Amino acid sequence: MTRGKIIYIxxxxxxxxSVEFNGDMYPGGNADRILEMFEAGFFSNYGNYESFVIRFNKSHYGYEEELIHSIACKEERVIDVTENRTDYLYIINNSDCEWVIKDKNGASFLDNRTLGIIRFQQVEKMIHRVLHENAKEFSANISKEEFVDIMSRLREASDLVDKVDELFRKSRDNVECDFCNGAGLQISHESSVVFLLRKLLKDDVEDIDYFIYELDYGRKYEPGMITDENDHDIDFSSAEKLYDYLIGEVK
Known part of the structure:
Protein backbone atom coordinates (compact mmCIF):
# COMPACT_ATOMS: atom_id res chain seq x y z
CA MET A 1 0.00 0.00 0.00
CA THR A 2 1.56 3.28 -1.11
CA ARG A 3 1.23 5.95 1.56
CA GLY A 4 1.30 9.71 1.18
CA LYS A 5 0.83 13.07 2.90
CA ILE A 6 -0.18 16.47 1.56
CA ILE A 7 1.90 19.25 3.12
CA TYR A 8 0.98 22.92 2.74
CA ILE A 9 2.98 26.09 3.44
CA SER A 18 -2.51 15.95 6.28
CA VAL A 19 -2.71 12.57 7.93
CA GLU A 20 -0.90 9.76 6.17
CA PHE A 21 -3.28 8.42 3.53
CA ASN A 22 -2.69 4.72 3.06
CA GLY A 23 -3.20 3.41 -0.45
CA ASP A 24 -2.52 4.50 -4.07
CA MET A 25 -0.84 7.77 -3.08
CA TYR A 26 1.59 7.66 -6.00
CA PRO A 27 1.60 9.82 -9.16
CA GLY A 28 -0.68 7.99 -11.55
CA GLY A 29 -2.91 6.89 -8.66
CA ASN A 30 -4.98 8.94 -6.23
CA ALA A 31 -2.24 11.57 -6.05
CA ASP A 32 -3.02 12.65 -9.60
CA ARG A 33 -5.94 14.59 -8.15
CA ILE A 34 -3.52 16.60 -5.98
CA LEU A 35 -1.40 17.47 -9.01
CA GLU A 36 -4.43 18.41 -11.13
CA MET A 37 -5.81 20.73 -8.47
CA PHE A 38 -2.41 22.31 -7.90
CA GLU A 39 -1.92 23.04 -11.59
CA ALA A 40 -5.45 24.48 -11.73
CA GLY A 41 -4.49 26.95 -8.98
CA PHE A 42 -6.83 25.58 -6.34
CA PHE A 43 -4.41 25.75 -3.38
CA SER A 44 -4.35 29.55 -3.24
CA ASN A 45 -5.13 29.69 0.49
CA TYR A 46 -5.36 27.46 3.54
CA GLY A 47 -9.16 27.26 3.37
CA ASN A 48 -9.01 25.67 -0.06
CA TYR A 49 -6.29 23.27 1.09
CA GLU A 50 -8.41 22.22 4.06
CA SER A 51 -11.47 21.79 1.85
CA PHE A 52 -9.51 19.64 -0.58
CA VAL A 53 -8.12 17.36 2.13
CA ILE A 54 -11.62 16.81 3.54
CA ARG A 55 -13.09 15.99 0.13
CA PHE A 56 -10.08 13.87 -0.85
CA ASN A 57 -10.45 11.82 2.32
CA LYS A 58 -14.19 11.42 1.81
CA SER A 59 -13.69 10.25 -1.78
CA HIS A 60 -10.91 7.73 -1.17
CA TYR A 61 -10.34 6.82 2.49
CA GLY A 62 -13.09 7.76 4.92
CA TYR A 63 -10.83 8.36 7.92
CA GLU A 64 -12.65 9.74 10.95
CA GLU A 65 -9.60 11.11 12.76
CA GLU A 66 -8.39 14.70 12.61
CA LEU A 67 -7.16 15.16 9.07
CA ILE A 68 -4.79 18.14 9.35
CA HIS A 69 -2.23 19.22 11.93
CA SER A 70 0.45 21.90 12.05
CA ILE A 71 4.13 20.98 12.00
CA ALA A 72 7.31 22.84 12.94
CA CYS A 73 10.73 22.93 11.31
CA LYS A 74 14.03 22.86 13.18
CA GLU A 75 15.53 25.36 10.73
CA GLU A 76 13.81 28.43 9.32
CA ARG A 77 12.26 27.77 5.89
CA VAL A 78 13.90 24.33 5.71
CA ILE A 79 11.98 21.06 5.46
CA ASP A 80 14.15 18.08 6.35
CA VAL A 81 13.03 14.80 4.76
CA THR A 82 16.19 12.80 5.48
CA GLU A 83 14.30 10.69 8.01
CA ASN A 84 10.98 10.54 6.18
CA ARG A 85 9.38 7.09 6.12
CA THR A 86 6.25 7.92 4.11
CA ASP A 87 6.31 6.74 0.49
CA TYR A 88 5.33 10.12 -0.96
CA LEU A 89 5.14 13.68 0.33
CA TYR A 90 3.44 16.35 -1.76
CA ILE A 91 4.73 19.71 -0.49
CA ILE A 92 2.93 22.83 -1.72
CA ASN A 93 4.62 26.19 -1.19
CA ASN A 94 2.05 29.00 -1.23
CA SER A 95 4.22 31.41 0.74
CA ASP A 96 6.02 34.38 -0.79
CA CYS A 97 9.41 32.92 0.14
CA GLU A 98 11.71 30.31 -1.26
CA TRP A 99 12.06 27.22 0.92
CA VAL A 100 14.67 24.50 1.04
CA ILE A 101 14.00 20.78 1.06
CA LYS A 102 16.88 18.89 2.61
CA ASP A 103 17.04 15.31 1.37
CA LYS A 104 19.64 12.53 1.39
CA ASN A 105 21.35 14.05 -1.67
CA GLY A 106 21.65 17.57 -0.32
CA ALA A 107 19.30 20.52 -0.75
CA SER A 108 16.69 21.53 -3.33
CA PHE A 109 14.94 24.89 -3.59
CA LEU A 110 11.16 25.00 -3.37
CA ASP A 111 10.04 28.26 -4.98
CA ASN A 112 6.69 29.88 -4.27
CA ARG A 113 3.79 28.42 -6.29
CA THR A 114 5.76 25.18 -6.52
CA LEU A 115 4.85 21.62 -5.55
CA GLY A 116 7.64 19.26 -4.56
CA ILE A 117 7.17 15.50 -4.85
CA ILE A 118 9.26 13.58 -2.31
CA ARG A 119 9.81 9.84 -2.58
CA PHE A 120 10.93 8.65 0.88
CA GLN A 121 14.11 10.72 1.56
CA GLN A 122 14.65 12.07 -1.95
CA VAL A 123 13.20 14.90 -4.03
CA GLU A 124 11.71 13.26 -7.11
CA LYS A 125 10.20 16.20 -8.97
CA MET A 126 9.38 19.92 -8.74
CA ILE A 127 6.28 21.32 -10.44
CA HIS A 128 6.04 25.09 -10.83
CA ARG A 129 2.67 26.66 -11.54
CA VAL A 130 2.74 29.50 -14.04
CA LEU A 131 0.09 32.19 -13.64
CA HIS A 132 -1.80 32.97 -16.83
CA GLU A 133 -3.49 36.37 -16.77
CA ASN A 134 -6.30 35.29 -19.09
CA ALA A 135 -6.64 31.74 -17.81
CA LYS A 136 -10.36 32.05 -17.01
CA GLU A 137 -11.40 33.83 -20.22
CA PHE A 138 -13.44 31.60 -22.52
CA SER A 139 -16.83 31.44 -24.15
CA ALA A 140 -19.27 29.15 -22.34
CA ASN A 141 -21.52 26.98 -24.50
CA ILE A 142 -24.30 27.11 -21.93
CA SER A 143 -26.19 30.24 -20.93
CA LYS A 144 -26.69 31.40 -17.37
CA GLU A 145 -30.43 30.73 -17.62
CA GLU A 146 -29.84 27.17 -18.84
CA PHE A 147 -27.30 26.49 -16.10
CA VAL A 148 -29.59 27.83 -13.36
CA ASP A 149 -32.52 25.80 -14.72
CA ILE A 150 -30.48 22.57 -14.69
CA MET A 151 -29.32 23.25 -11.14
CA SER A 152 -32.90 23.95 -10.07
CA ARG A 153 -34.12 20.66 -11.53
CA LEU A 154 -31.32 18.69 -9.87
CA ARG A 155 -32.05 20.37 -6.53
CA GLU A 156 -35.78 19.65 -6.79
CA ALA A 157 -35.10 15.99 -7.59
CA SER A 158 -32.72 15.71 -4.64
CA ASP A 159 -35.25 17.34 -2.30
CA LEU A 160 -37.96 14.95 -3.51
CA VAL A 161 -35.78 11.93 -2.74
CA ASP A 162 -35.15 13.27 0.78
CA LYS A 163 -38.89 13.76 1.36
CA VAL A 164 -39.75 10.26 0.13
CA ASP A 165 -37.06 8.75 2.34
CA GLU A 166 -38.51 10.62 5.31
CA LEU A 167 -42.00 9.31 4.54
CA PHE A 168 -40.74 5.73 4.42
CA ARG A 169 -38.95 6.16 7.74
CA LYS A 170 -42.10 7.49 9.42
CA SER A 171 -44.59 5.08 7.85
CA ARG A 172 -45.65 2.26 10.16
CA ASP A 173 -46.86 0.31 7.13
CA ASN A 174 -43.27 -0.02 5.95
CA VAL A 175 -41.64 -1.11 9.20
CA GLU A 176 -40.74 -4.46 7.69
CA CYS A 177 -39.70 -2.99 4.33
CA ASP A 178 -36.21 -1.78 5.12
CA PHE A 179 -35.39 -1.87 1.43
CA CYS A 180 -37.96 0.84 0.69
CA ASN A 181 -36.39 4.22 0.04
CA GLY A 182 -36.51 7.09 -2.39
CA ALA A 183 -33.26 6.28 -4.14
CA GLY A 184 -35.17 4.80 -7.04
CA LEU A 185 -36.61 8.22 -7.77
CA GLN A 186 -33.21 9.85 -8.01
CA ILE A 187 -32.12 11.00 -11.45
CA SER A 188 -30.06 8.02 -12.55
CA HIS A 189 -27.95 10.19 -14.84
CA GLU A 190 -27.22 12.95 -12.30
CA SER A 191 -23.50 12.18 -12.26
CA SER A 192 -23.42 12.39 -16.07
CA VAL A 193 -25.19 15.77 -16.01
CA VAL A 194 -22.68 17.12 -13.48
CA PHE A 195 -19.80 15.70 -15.51
CA LEU A 196 -21.02 17.44 -18.67
CA LEU A 197 -21.49 20.74 -16.82
CA ARG A 198 -17.90 20.51 -15.59
CA LYS A 199 -16.70 19.97 -19.15
CA LEU A 200 -18.79 22.78 -20.63
CA LEU A 201 -17.66 25.30 -18.02
CA LYS A 202 -14.09 23.98 -17.74
CA ASP A 203 -14.55 23.39 -14.03
CA ASP A 204 -11.23 21.61 -13.44
CA VAL A 205 -11.36 22.01 -9.65
CA GLU A 206 -14.93 20.65 -9.34
CA ASP A 207 -16.56 23.77 -7.92
CA ILE A 208 -19.89 22.49 -9.28
CA ASP A 209 -19.57 19.27 -7.26
CA TYR A 210 -18.67 21.31 -4.18
CA PHE A 211 -21.70 23.57 -4.70
CA ILE A 212 -24.07 20.59 -5.05
CA TYR A 213 -22.78 18.00 -2.60
CA GLU A 214 -20.97 19.99 0.08
CA LEU A 215 -22.95 23.25 0.05
CA ASP A 216 -26.33 21.60 -0.71
CA TYR A 217 -26.92 23.81 -3.76
CA GLY A 218 -25.61 26.86 -1.91
CA ARG A 219 -27.96 26.51 1.04
CA LYS A 220 -25.08 25.74 3.42
CA TYR A 221 -22.84 28.51 2.10
CA GLU A 222 -21.50 31.03 4.61
CA PRO A 223 -19.20 34.01 3.98
CA GLY A 224 -15.55 33.11 4.48
CA MET A 225 -15.91 29.49 3.38
CA ILE A 226 -14.32 30.13 -0.03
CA THR A 227 -11.77 32.85 -0.74
CA ASP A 228 -9.49 33.87 -3.60
CA GLU A 229 -5.74 34.51 -3.55
CA ASN A 230 -6.35 37.91 -1.92
CA ASP A 231 -8.61 36.43 0.78
CA HIS A 232 -11.71 37.98 -0.78
CA ASP A 233 -14.93 36.00 -0.41
CA ILE A 234 -16.14 33.96 -3.38
CA ASP A 235 -19.93 33.78 -3.15
CA PHE A 236 -21.34 30.31 -3.87
CA SER A 237 -24.74 31.00 -2.29
CA SER A 238 -26.68 30.48 -5.53
CA ALA A 239 -26.39 28.87 -8.95
CA GLU A 240 -26.34 32.34 -10.51
CA LYS A 241 -23.32 33.41 -8.50
CA LEU A 242 -21.56 30.10 -9.16
CA TYR A 243 -22.08 30.54 -12.91
CA ASP A 244 -20.70 34.10 -12.83
CA TYR A 245 -17.60 32.84 -11.06
CA LEU A 246 -17.07 29.91 -13.42
CA ILE A 247 -17.19 32.05 -16.56
CA GLY A 248 -14.88 34.66 -15.05
CA GLU A 249 -17.32 37.51 -14.46
CA VAL A 250 -16.40 37.71 -10.77
CA LYS A 251 -13.34 39.93 -10.37
Missing amino acids: DREGKIFS
Whole structure:
Protein backbone atom coordinates (compact mmCIF):
# COMPACT_ATOMS: atom_id res chain seq x y z
CA MET A 1 0.00 0.00 0.00
CA THR A 2 1.56 3.28 -1.11
CA ARG A 3 1.23 5.95 1.56
CA GLY A 4 1.30 9.71 1.18
CA LYS A 5 0.83 13.07 2.90
CA ILE A 6 -0.18 16.47 1.56
CA ILE A 7 1.90 19.25 3.12
CA TYR A 8 0.98 22.92 2.74
CA ILE A 9 2.98 26.09 3.44
CA ASP A 10 0.67 29.09 3.77
CA ARG A 11 1.43 32.74 3.06
CA GLU A 12 2.68 33.36 6.58
CA GLY A 13 5.09 30.45 6.39
CA LYS A 14 3.07 28.15 8.62
CA ILE A 15 3.25 24.47 7.69
CA PHE A 16 0.38 22.02 7.78
CA SER A 17 0.31 18.31 7.03
CA SER A 18 -2.51 15.95 6.28
CA VAL A 19 -2.71 12.57 7.93
CA GLU A 20 -0.90 9.76 6.17
CA PHE A 21 -3.28 8.42 3.53
CA ASN A 22 -2.69 4.72 3.06
CA GLY A 23 -3.20 3.41 -0.45
CA ASP A 24 -2.52 4.50 -4.07
CA MET A 25 -0.84 7.77 -3.08
CA TYR A 26 1.59 7.66 -6.00
CA PRO A 27 1.60 9.82 -9.16
CA GLY A 28 -0.68 7.99 -11.55
CA GLY A 29 -2.91 6.89 -8.66
CA ASN A 30 -4.98 8.94 -6.23
CA ALA A 31 -2.24 11.57 -6.05
CA ASP A 32 -3.02 12.65 -9.60
CA ARG A 33 -5.94 14.59 -8.15
CA ILE A 34 -3.52 16.60 -5.98
CA LEU A 35 -1.40 17.47 -9.01
CA GLU A 36 -4.43 18.41 -11.13
CA MET A 37 -5.81 20.73 -8.47
CA PHE A 38 -2.41 22.31 -7.90
CA GLU A 39 -1.92 23.04 -11.59
CA ALA A 40 -5.45 24.48 -11.73
CA GLY A 41 -4.49 26.95 -8.98
CA PHE A 42 -6.83 25.58 -6.34
CA PHE A 43 -4.41 25.75 -3.38
CA SER A 44 -4.35 29.55 -3.24
CA ASN A 45 -5.13 29.69 0.49
CA TYR A 46 -5.36 27.46 3.54
CA GLY A 47 -9.16 27.26 3.37
CA ASN A 48 -9.01 25.67 -0.06
CA TYR A 49 -6.29 23.27 1.09
CA GLU A 50 -8.41 22.22 4.06
CA SER A 51 -11.47 21.79 1.85
CA PHE A 52 -9.51 19.64 -0.58
CA VAL A 53 -8.12 17.36 2.13
CA ILE A 54 -11.62 16.81 3.54
CA ARG A 55 -13.09 15.99 0.13
CA PHE A 56 -10.08 13.87 -0.85
CA ASN A 57 -10.45 11.82 2.32
CA LYS A 58 -14.19 11.42 1.81
CA SER A 59 -13.69 10.25 -1.78
CA HIS A 60 -10.91 7.73 -1.17
CA TYR A 61 -10.34 6.82 2.49
CA GLY A 62 -13.09 7.76 4.92
CA TYR A 63 -10.83 8.36 7.92
CA GLU A 64 -12.65 9.74 10.95
CA GLU A 65 -9.60 11.11 12.76
CA GLU A 66 -8.39 14.70 12.61
CA LEU A 67 -7.16 15.16 9.07
CA ILE A 68 -4.79 18.14 9.35
CA HIS A 69 -2.23 19.22 11.93
CA SER A 70 0.45 21.90 12.05
CA ILE A 71 4.13 20.98 12.00
CA ALA A 72 7.31 22.84 12.94
CA CYS A 73 10.73 22.93 11.31
CA LYS A 74 14.03 22.86 13.18
CA GLU A 75 15.53 25.36 10.73
CA GLU A 76 13.81 28.43 9.32
CA ARG A 77 12.26 27.77 5.89
CA VAL A 78 13.90 24.33 5.71
CA ILE A 79 11.98 21.06 5.46
CA ASP A 80 14.15 18.08 6.35
CA VAL A 81 13.03 14.80 4.76
CA THR A 82 16.19 12.80 5.48
CA GLU A 83 14.30 10.69 8.01
CA ASN A 84 10.98 10.54 6.18
CA ARG A 85 9.38 7.09 6.12
CA THR A 86 6.25 7.92 4.11
CA ASP A 87 6.31 6.74 0.49
CA TYR A 88 5.33 10.12 -0.96
CA LEU A 89 5.14 13.68 0.33
CA TYR A 90 3.44 16.35 -1.76
CA ILE A 91 4.73 19.71 -0.49
CA ILE A 92 2.93 22.83 -1.72
CA ASN A 93 4.62 26.19 -1.19
CA ASN A 94 2.05 29.00 -1.23
CA SER A 95 4.22 31.41 0.74
CA ASP A 96 6.02 34.38 -0.79
CA CYS A 97 9.41 32.92 0.14
CA GLU A 98 11.71 30.31 -1.26
CA TRP A 99 12.06 27.22 0.92
CA VAL A 100 14.67 24.50 1.04
CA ILE A 101 14.00 20.78 1.06
CA LYS A 102 16.88 18.89 2.61
CA ASP A 103 17.04 15.31 1.37
CA LYS A 104 19.64 12.53 1.39
CA ASN A 105 21.35 14.05 -1.67
CA GLY A 106 21.65 17.57 -0.32
CA ALA A 107 19.30 20.52 -0.75
CA SER A 108 16.69 21.53 -3.33
CA PHE A 109 14.94 24.89 -3.59
CA LEU A 110 11.16 25.00 -3.37
CA ASP A 111 10.04 28.26 -4.98
CA ASN A 112 6.69 29.88 -4.27
CA ARG A 113 3.79 28.42 -6.29
CA THR A 114 5.76 25.18 -6.52
CA LEU A 115 4.85 21.62 -5.55
CA GLY A 116 7.64 19.26 -4.56
CA ILE A 117 7.17 15.50 -4.85
CA ILE A 118 9.26 13.58 -2.31
CA ARG A 119 9.81 9.84 -2.58
CA PHE A 120 10.93 8.65 0.88
CA GLN A 121 14.11 10.72 1.56
CA GLN A 122 14.65 12.07 -1.95
CA VAL A 123 13.20 14.90 -4.03
CA GLU A 124 11.71 13.26 -7.11
CA LYS A 125 10.20 16.20 -8.97
CA MET A 126 9.38 19.92 -8.74
CA ILE A 127 6.28 21.32 -10.44
CA HIS A 128 6.04 25.09 -10.83
CA ARG A 129 2.67 26.66 -11.54
CA VAL A 130 2.74 29.50 -14.04
CA LEU A 131 0.09 32.19 -13.64
CA HIS A 132 -1.80 32.97 -16.83
CA GLU A 133 -3.49 36.37 -16.77
CA ASN A 134 -6.30 35.29 -19.09
CA ALA A 135 -6.64 31.74 -17.81
CA LYS A 136 -10.36 32.05 -17.01
CA GLU A 137 -11.40 33.83 -20.22
CA PHE A 138 -13.44 31.60 -22.52
CA SER A 139 -16.83 31.44 -24.15
CA ALA A 140 -19.27 29.15 -22.34
CA ASN A 141 -21.52 26.98 -24.50
CA ILE A 142 -24.30 27.11 -21.93
CA SER A 143 -26.19 30.24 -20.93
CA LYS A 144 -26.69 31.40 -17.37
CA GLU A 145 -30.43 30.73 -17.62
CA GLU A 146 -29.84 27.17 -18.84
CA PHE A 147 -27.30 26.49 -16.10
CA VAL A 148 -29.59 27.83 -13.36
CA ASP A 149 -32.52 25.80 -14.72
CA ILE A 150 -30.48 22.57 -14.69
CA MET A 151 -29.32 23.25 -11.14
CA SER A 152 -32.90 23.95 -10.07
CA ARG A 153 -34.12 20.66 -11.53
CA LEU A 154 -31.32 18.69 -9.87
CA ARG A 155 -32.05 20.37 -6.53
CA GLU A 156 -35.78 19.65 -6.79
CA ALA A 157 -35.10 15.99 -7.59
CA SER A 158 -32.72 15.71 -4.64
CA ASP A 159 -35.25 17.34 -2.30
CA LEU A 160 -37.96 14.95 -3.51
CA VAL A 161 -35.78 11.93 -2.74
CA ASP A 162 -35.15 13.27 0.78
CA LYS A 163 -38.89 13.76 1.36
CA VAL A 164 -39.75 10.26 0.13
CA ASP A 165 -37.06 8.75 2.34
CA GLU A 166 -38.51 10.62 5.31
CA LEU A 167 -42.00 9.31 4.54
CA PHE A 168 -40.74 5.73 4.42
CA ARG A 169 -38.95 6.16 7.74
CA LYS A 170 -42.10 7.49 9.42
CA SER A 171 -44.59 5.08 7.85
CA ARG A 172 -45.65 2.26 10.16
CA ASP A 173 -46.86 0.31 7.13
CA ASN A 174 -43.27 -0.02 5.95
CA VAL A 175 -41.64 -1.11 9.20
CA GLU A 176 -40.74 -4.46 7.69
CA CYS A 177 -39.70 -2.99 4.33
CA ASP A 178 -36.21 -1.78 5.12
CA PHE A 179 -35.39 -1.87 1.43
CA CYS A 180 -37.96 0.84 0.69
CA ASN A 181 -36.39 4.22 0.04
CA GLY A 182 -36.51 7.09 -2.39
CA ALA A 183 -33.26 6.28 -4.14
CA GLY A 184 -35.17 4.80 -7.04
CA LEU A 185 -36.61 8.22 -7.77
CA GLN A 186 -33.21 9.85 -8.01
CA ILE A 187 -32.12 11.00 -11.45
CA SER A 188 -30.06 8.02 -12.55
CA HIS A 189 -27.95 10.19 -14.84
CA GLU A 190 -27.22 12.95 -12.30
CA SER A 191 -23.50 12.18 -12.26
CA SER A 192 -23.42 12.39 -16.07
CA VAL A 193 -25.19 15.77 -16.01
CA VAL A 194 -22.68 17.12 -13.48
CA PHE A 195 -19.80 15.70 -15.51
CA LEU A 196 -21.02 17.44 -18.67
CA LEU A 197 -21.49 20.74 -16.82
CA ARG A 198 -17.90 20.51 -15.59
CA LYS A 199 -16.70 19.97 -19.15
CA LEU A 200 -18.79 22.78 -20.63
CA LEU A 201 -17.66 25.30 -18.02
CA LYS A 202 -14.09 23.98 -17.74
CA ASP A 203 -14.55 23.39 -14.03
CA ASP A 204 -11.23 21.61 -13.44
CA VAL A 205 -11.36 22.01 -9.65
CA GLU A 206 -14.93 20.65 -9.34
CA ASP A 207 -16.56 23.77 -7.92
CA ILE A 208 -19.89 22.49 -9.28
CA ASP A 209 -19.57 19.27 -7.26
CA TYR A 210 -18.67 21.31 -4.18
CA PHE A 211 -21.70 23.57 -4.70
CA ILE A 212 -24.07 20.59 -5.05
CA TYR A 213 -22.78 18.00 -2.60
CA GLU A 214 -20.97 19.99 0.08
CA LEU A 215 -22.95 23.25 0.05
CA ASP A 216 -26.33 21.60 -0.71
CA TYR A 217 -26.92 23.81 -3.76
CA GLY A 218 -25.61 26.86 -1.91
CA ARG A 219 -27.96 26.51 1.04
CA LYS A 220 -25.08 25.74 3.42
CA TYR A 221 -22.84 28.51 2.10
CA GLU A 222 -21.50 31.03 4.61
CA PRO A 223 -19.20 34.01 3.98
CA GLY A 224 -15.55 33.11 4.48
CA MET A 225 -15.91 29.49 3.38
CA ILE A 226 -14.32 30.13 -0.03
CA THR A 227 -11.77 32.85 -0.74
CA ASP A 228 -9.49 33.87 -3.60
CA GLU A 229 -5.74 34.51 -3.55
CA ASN A 230 -6.35 37.91 -1.92
CA ASP A 231 -8.61 36.43 0.78
CA HIS A 232 -11.71 37.98 -0.78
CA ASP A 233 -14.93 36.00 -0.41
CA ILE A 234 -16.14 33.96 -3.38
CA ASP A 235 -19.93 33.78 -3.15
CA PHE A 236 -21.34 30.31 -3.87
CA SER A 237 -24.74 31.00 -2.29
CA SER A 238 -26.68 30.48 -5.53
CA ALA A 239 -26.39 28.87 -8.95
CA GLU A 240 -26.34 32.34 -10.51
CA LYS A 241 -23.32 33.41 -8.50
CA LEU A 242 -21.56 30.10 -9.16
CA TYR A 243 -22.08 30.54 -12.91
CA ASP A 244 -20.70 34.10 -12.83
CA TYR A 245 -17.60 32.84 -11.06
CA LEU A 246 -17.07 29.91 -13.42
CA ILE A 247 -17.19 32.05 -16.56
CA GLY A 248 -14.88 34.66 -15.05
CA GLU A 249 -17.32 37.51 -14.46
CA VAL A 250 -16.40 37.71 -10.77
CA LYS A 251 -13.34 39.93 -10.37
